[in-house]
Amino acid sequence: MRVNGTPYRTVWIERSEMTATVYLIDQNRLPFDFAVVACPGHVATARAIQEMTVRGAPAIGAAAGFALAQAFHEAQATDADPWVSDGATGRRGDGAFHEARDADADPWAFVRAARARIEATRPTARDLFFATERVWAAAEAMSSLAAATRAAFDAAQALASASVAACRAIGEAGEPLIPDRARVLTHCNAGWLACVDYGTATAPLYLAASRGKRLHVWVDETRPRSQGARLTAWELHGEGIPHRIIADNAAASLMSRGEVDLVIVGADRIAANGDVANKIGTLEKALCAREFGIPFYVAAPHSTFDPRVPHGKAIPIEERSPDEVLYQTGPDESGMLRRIRVAAPGSSAFNPAFDVTPAHLITGIITERGVLRRGV
Numbered sequence: 001m002r003v004n005g006t007p008y009r010t011v012w013i014e015r016s017e018m019t020a021t022v023y024l025i026d027q028n029r030l031p032f033d034f035a036v037v038a039c040p041g042h043v044a045t046a047r048a049i050q051e052m053t054v055r056g057a058p059a060i061g062a063a064a065g066f067a068l069a070q071a072f073h074e075a076q077a078t079d080a081d082p083w084v085s086d087g088a089t090g091r092r093g094d095g096a097f098h099e100a101r102d103a104d105a106d107p108w109a110f111v112r113a114a115r116a117r118i119e120a121t122r123p124t125a126r127d128l129f130f131a132t133e134r135v136w137a138a139a140e141a142m143s144s145l146a147a148a149t150r151a152a153f154d155a156a157q158a159l160a161s162a163s164v165a166a167c168r169a170i171g172e173a174g175e176p177l178i179p180d181r182a183r184v185l186t187h188c189n190a191g192w193l194a195c196v197d198y199g200t201a202t203a204p205l206y207l208a209a210s211r212g213k214r215l216h217v218w219v220d221e222t223r224p225r226s227q228g229a230r231l232t233a234w235e236l237h238g239e240g241i242p243h244r245i246i247a248d249n250a251a252a253s254l255m256s257r258g259e260v261d262l263v264i265v266g267a268d269r270i271a272a273n274g275d276v277a278n279k280i281g282t283l284e285k286a287l288c289a290r291e292f293g294i295p296f297y298v299a300a301p302h303s304t305f306d307p308r309v310p311h312g313k314a315i316p317i318e319e320r321s322p323d324e325v326l327y328q329t330g331p332d333e334s335g336m337l338r339r340i341r342v343a344a345p346g347s348s349a350f351n352p353a354f355d356v357t358p359a360h361l362i363t364g365i366i367t368e369r370g371v372l373r374r375g376v
Contacts (some may be wrong), residue, residue, distance in 0.1 A: 056194020060128030190266025
């Protein structure tokens with residue numbers, strides 16, 4: 001996608017003999033400021049995933065794959081400083097994110113610890129584990145650490161490229177589901193920012209618009225982090241697609257008045273029976289859509305499917321800081337970003353990041369291989 005005329009992917013890696021740096025668009029600063037963050041080591045990349053500098057299941061997967069490749073690169077540098085430092089600051093010994101390593105340490109033990117660190121960042125997103133498993137398997141098959149490092153980078157790059165192709169194919173599969181003049185409801189951000197490019201839920205919209213279909217998108221604000229209001233709306237504005245941001249609680253009213261033709265959302269993990277974990281609030285949109293006879297689609301690549309999880313109740317649901325509910329950040333009148341409390345002082349909050357939508361509420365799952373429908 002293009003930002004001010006410049007093409008970008010959400011996350012990418014640049015490697016030389018001495019360095020391996022992951023670059024990613026800082027989603028925490030959007031839409032008020034566009035910035036690219038450099039993560040010179042796997043510790044910094046893992047932190048970027050955990051702190052949601054990069055977010056969205058496919059984008060998290062790509063970042064995790066690159067982070068593990070960085071760890072192999074670091075393990076190979078046996079003559080380097082024996083401390084793994086935060087590449088962004090150069091500090092040493094920063095708690096759980098740093099560990100001592102001398103020149104005689106087992107490099108595979110180092111990479112195993114790095115993999116565990118990366119996988120602990122966001123427990124719900126299946127694409128993260130899909131990526132680390134693939135990169136690890138490619139490296140483990142090699143006979144030397146140098147060959148393993150090359151294989152890890154090749155696998156991580158291949159995963160990112162495959163993600164772009166999958167999202168493009170999701171757009172092709174989903175575009176016929178969108179009629180001309182469709183009024184589409186989205187939830188959270190499942191756009192190109194949530195992927196390496198194109199997006200999942202938005203890919204059919206972008207393709208439909210490019211083919212001349214007239215659309216209107218209702219953008220759920222998606223509290224508490226407002227990914228819809230901040231990210232999806234920013235994307236749609238950049239693509240020239242008509243849209244309006246709505247409070248999350250307005251969706252049912254719009255549906256009841258016949259002002260929504262279909263709902264398309266993304267997914268963070270899909271269980272073997274078709275249950276879908278996605279951003280908190282997805283379940284209530286599915287229930288409302290069923291009540292008012294509105295098609296409810298999930299868009300996700302096959303890397304988001306987890307056949308080892310039998311049903312939605314077995315999907316781990318991440319609980320994030322209560323501060324995300326109690327505080328909001330935005331620009332003041334002078335344009336300076338400020339964090340303010342928006343809830344009653346002294347009150348606490350509960351902040352599950354995801355909920356599970358049962359398969360029977362889902363009209364179909366749009367994948368890169370076509371639209372999957374229950375019982376078909």
